[in-house]
Structure formats: C-alpha cells, structure tokens
Amino acid sequence: MEYTAERCRARETLDRVGDKWSLQVIALLGERTKRFTELKREIDGISQRMLTVTLRGLERDGIVTRKVYPVMPPRVEYSLTEMGATLMDAANTLVCWAESHLAEIDAARAAYDARNADPEG
Amino acid sequence: MEYTAERCRARETLDRVGDKWSLQVIALLGERTKRFTELKREIDGISQRMLTVTLRGLERDGIVTRKVYPVMPPRVEYSLTEMGATLMDAANTLVCWAESHLAEIDAARAAYDARNADPEG
DNA sequence: CTGCATCCAGCTGGATACTG
DNA sequence: CAGTATCCAGCTGGATGCAG
Secondary structure, rough: OHHHHHHHHHHHHHHHHHHOOOHHHHHHHHHHEEEEHHHHHHOOOOOOHHHHHHHHHHHHHOOOOOOOOOOOEEEEEEEEEEHHHHHHHHHHHHHHHHHHHHHHHHHHHHHHHHHHHHHOO | OOOOHHHHHHHHHHHHHHOOOHHHHHHHHHOOOOOOOHHHHHHOOHHHHHHHHHHHHHOOOOOOOEEOOOOOEEEEEEEEOHHHHHHHHHHHHHHHHHHHHHHHHHHHHHHHHHHHHHHOO
C-alpha cells in the first residue's frame, strides 16, 4: 500500500482546509448562505483581505459558490456547494477528534515540557 | 451552536497534522514501529531537520513515542501512541474525501481559471 | 458593501555543515 | 545512526489605503 502517495493527496486537501480561515468559513456557510459582511462579522479577527482570499480559494476549488446581485450598494452571497457540504462532514470527524483529545494533548505537552525543563533528565 | 469556537479548537488539530510532513509520518508509523533513517528513506523529499522537527512535535503532543537504545551506533525507534492511532483514523476520513474529490476539485479549478482568463467575462 | 493593491513582519521549511 | 546549529528564501497573512 502506497501510504506516502496517498498522504500526498491527503495533503492537497489539508492545504485547502488547513489554512487559518477556510474551516471556519466552511462551517459558517454550512449553516446557510451568507453575505460577505456577515461572515466578516462572525469570524473573529479575520481581515477583509483574508476573507476575500479565502473565499476566492474556496470558490476556485468548487467548495463555495458566489452569487453577485448587480445592485447598488453591491450584494454578494456565498453558499456551500454540494461538494463543500461533504467536505464539511469529513472535516467534522477531525473536529470531533479535536474536541475529545485536546485535554489529553495539553497534558502530553505539559508532561513533555516538564521532562525537558527538568535539569536531571 | 458556537461554530466559530469549535472550529478554533479544530484548527489546533489542523495545525498539528496540517503541516507539510506530520500526516505522512503518522501514516508510516501506523504500519509499525520504525527507525529514524527508515522514515527518512520512506518520506520522499524530507530533510533530516524537518523529520526531527516533525517527530519532536508529534512526540510532544503525545502522538508518537520515542525509544532510545543506548548503543553505538545510536538506535532510536518511533511508534504511534494509542491517541496517535485514533488521530490516524480521524485523518483517514479526510484522506478518503481527498481521494474521491480530487478530480472534481481539479475540474472546478480548471473551470474557474478558464472563466477568469476569458477576456469576455 | 464588496473588494483590490501594496507593503511588510513573522513563520515554515530547505540547504548545509558539524557532533556524539 | 541520529541528531543539532545556522543561515536564508519563500509563503502566509496582517495593516492600510483606494475604488466601483
């Protein structure tokens, strides 16, 4: 079994959802269609630039769709595609894993750091 | 439901497995315990430095264990912890997603790029 | 309201040389 | 064999200003 090759392909997906904001955008659009400003307001700390960049990337990959209304002021709505919804489900597995293991990881880190700070190894 | 908060925690996990090499290391150690050089040989393109950095990070988080044999020349064996095995399973969901959607993503990208290269929008 | 352009700081990871 | 140390290029993403 070519694990390396398979993980390489997995990395392509991780590159997609593994950046700083994509997962949150996907999760929020999973609730329902939303507008640019709505997303910006709901994602704490994201800049206008990064929201645009993130949405463009997801749109390019067929994860979200972008609907522009030719009105003034502009109105643009973003939604999850079908593929985007399946991606959200897959990512959810990792979210669940994270929720059930974060405490354990924190403990492991603390133990590791204590071991290595300790002068008498 | 606080999606944003949950995704933030999910990001902590993505930060762990979302770097360039962690997923491959986890996958290979999922086969069986391996030595440093063995991993280095099996992961195409990884440098000594990055294998060390990756293994240290995973060890710190309790994903892998490191067993040193006090012999000459040195012998160090790495294995997946129980938690590491569960992480591999969770990550596998995303691997499977990637495998079944990469073609679709490539198509979406090509379509998007064609749309945007087209001068008559 | 939505989005692009520019500039820039910090982090990631690659190359290389050295050590027990 | 299994690291550590140093240096550095490139990418990510934040701040800000401008535009339709």
